[in-house]
Amino acid sequence: MKFLHTPTTDLTYADVFLVPSRSDVLSRLDVDLAPADGTGSTLPIVAANMTAVTGRRMLEAMARRGGLGVLPQDVPADIAGEVIEWVKSRPVLFDTALWVRRHDTVLEVQHLLPKRNHAAVTVVDDEHRPIGIVRAADCANTDQFTSAANVMVDVPVTVAAEDVTKAALPEIFAKLQAAGTDYAVVTAADGTVAGALTAAGLLRGTIYTPAVDAQGRLQVAAAVGINGDVAAKARTLLEQGADVLVVDTAHGHQQKMFDALAAVRSVAPDAVIAAGNVVSADGTRDLIEAGADIVKVGVGPGAMCTTRMMTAVGRPQFSAVLECAEAARALGKQVWADGGVRYPRDVALALAAGAAQVMIGSWFAGTYESPGDLQVDPDTGRAYKESFGMASKRAVQHRTAGDELFERARKAIFEEGISTSRMYLEADRGGVEDQLDAITAGLRSAMSYAGAHNLAEFHERALVGIQSSAGYEEGRPLAQSW
Numbered sequence: 001m002k003f004l005h006t007p008t009t010d011l012t013y014a015d016v017f018l019v020p021s022r023s024d025v026l027s028r029l030d031v032d033l034a035p036a037d038g039t040g041s042t043l044p045i046v047a048a049n050m051t052a053v054t055g056r057r058m059l060e061a062m063a064r065r066g067g068l069g070v071l072p073q074d075v076p077a078d079i080a081g082e083v084i085e086w087v088k089s090r091p092v093l094f095d096t097a098l099w100v101r102r103h104d105t106v107l108e109v110q111h112l113l114p115k116r117n118h119a120a121v122t123v124v125d126d127e128h129r130p131i132g133i134v135r136a137a138d139c140a141n142t143d144q145f146t147s148a149a150n151v152m153v154d155v156p157v158t159v160a161a162e163d164v165t166k167a168a169l170p171e172i173f174a175k176l177q178a179a180g181t182d183y184a185v186v187t188a189a190d191g192t193v194a195g196a197l198t199a200a201g202l203l204r205g206t207i208y209t210p211a212v213d214a215q216g217r218l219q220v221a222a223a224v225g226i227n228g229d230v231a232a233k234a235r236t237l238l239e240q241g242a243d244v245l246v247v248d249t250a251h252g253h254q255q256k257m258f259d260a261l262a263a264v265r266s267v268a269p270d271a272v273i274a275a276g277n278v279v280s281a282d283g284t285r286d287l288i289e290a291g292a293d294i295v296k297v298g299v300g301p302g303a304m305c306t307t308r309m310m311t312a313v314g315r316p317q318f319s320a321v322l323e324c325a326e327a328a329r330a331l332g333k334q335v336w337a338d339g340g341v342r343y344p345r346d347v348a349l350a351l352a353a354g355a356a357q358v359m360i361g362s363w364f365a366g367t368y369e370s371p372g373d374l375q376v377d378p379d380t381g382r383a384y385k386e387s388f389g390m391a392s393k394r395a396v397q398h399r400t401a402g403d404e405l406f407e408r409a410r411k412a413i414f415e416e417g418i419s420t421s422r423m424y425l426e427a428d429r430g431g432v433e434d435q436l437d438a439i440t441a442g443l444r445s446a447m448s449y450a451g452a453h454n455l456a457e458f459h460e461r462a463l464v465g466i467q468s469s470a471g472y473e474e475g476r477p478l479a480q481s482w
């Protein structure tokens, strides 16, 4: 990456822009987005280890499209085991279906519908065979206590699981179009429901490459903190099937972290380990020396984060990523840019600065696949989910629930995140895959403007200029005349 001008100050994403260069990229779909950091990812996006962001549905959706989700450190070991096993049992080429039994109520259907971006729930009989589907429109003007069987319509299209191959996706898409539907039920050989397919999902199946482990199952990452028996927690997560470990704390450049990292490395000599967070070349080198393959970069840019206002500590994220990525590369390692991403352009800039992947939290909290329940603002009718920081009072209270009262009170002193915020779902783009579509469209285009066929070339060729806030403002679209 080269600067158009010499920076005189540290920069964040809004401070910089990419200059187009001569290109021989013939199509944006020819661009390769796979990161070279040892994870199985084919897409450089990671869903953050935040309680309001990543649970089983986020893990599944991210990996199916080639990305990675990180299970938060606060998830109890037995639940983490269940979640990882469940994700590893998920289909790779089609989705997990939402389903109800025939006597379940419309109320239950309405509660389930926003859990996934399918706009339909499958109704099953006692043998789990599909007998109909219910869409939001079928629930309108009905009593909420009516049974699903009373409002369901016929299953529009059924596809056998064994027939869902990458090559067959266009053909199945055509089948849905011919039937005038966006939804198909996938069935196992015994006729039971195996999953669901949507028209958008079929199209995505031809564009994205799932991120899978050596046995072809969806990949999963899991986080551990730096307190307690870190080695035992890491060993358990690996035994449960985690593919990537993330050792995570606010101040990654501290002795306790080096010790934790060494402990994790001792039980996981061959695992891919990410650790952070830091924002300096020194911090990066120390984490790599302590055993990290990937260094997580970012202190204070996060949308839920109050660290900079509480402590003044941190660093504008673009410069932090640039410096840390250079230090990591010199040692043959990589960084993830963590936090502060609000638009696809920010992802492109982080990768141009040399990050292998970009971690996104709050943006993804506002999607169907995040763990929270969908809520509706009574004034505007807009749907949202709640998000909160992992260093907020809310998260700390949750994390320390098993501690003695004195210890809990002591830990509650250091609050560095907000406990509640609303992340609105975008109209017609409420799924995390919709957001991945937007991010990858922006990124593919940015790379072709730079004449880059892959992420290594993108970093090498990117020409970055520094802009005033007026320059940034000029780039924003206008919803009405000035």
Ligand SMILES: NC(=O)C1=CN([C@@H]2O[C@H](COP(=O)(O)OP(=O)(O)OC[C@H]3O[C@@H](n4cnc5c(N)ncnc54)[C@H](OP(=O)(O)O)[C@@H]3O)[C@@H](O)[C@H]2O)C=CC1
Residues within 6 Å of the ligand: 049, 225, 226, 227, 248, 249, 250, 251, 254, 256, 277, 298, 299, 300, 301, 302, 305, 307, 339, 389, 390, 391, 411, 414, 416
């Ligand atoms: N990227 C970012 O900007 C930030 C991210 N977070 C996220 O919040 C979550 C909780 O992290 P964390 O607060 O580290 O909690 P942890 O539970 O991981 O504990 C951190 C440990 O480090 C010690 N410590 C020493 N100095 C610091 C410091 N300046 N800040 C925090 N801990 C320190 C703490 O001891 P003692 O309590 O006795 O001081 C404690 O033992 C993580 O997911 C983290 O990524 C939090 C803040 C910033």
Ligand SMILES: Nc1nc2c(ncn2[C@@H]2O[C@H](COP(=O)(O)O)[C@@H](O)[C@H]2O)c(=O)[nH]1
Residues within 6 Å of the ligand: 048, 049, 050, 277, 298, 300, 301, 302, 303, 304, 305, 306, 307, 338, 339, 340, 341, 359, 360, 361, 362, 363, 388, 389, 390, 391, 392, 416, 417, 418
């Ligand atoms: N200082 C704090 N940082 C936090 C907290 N919770 C999460 N985080 C960090 O933010 C990123 C995600 O950033 P986003 O802009 O995409 O939301 C996450 O990975 C953490 O590093 C917090 O309470 N305080």
Ligand SMILES: [K+]
Residues within 6 Å of the ligand: 300, 301, 302, 303, 304, 305, 306, 308
């Ligand atoms: K912030």
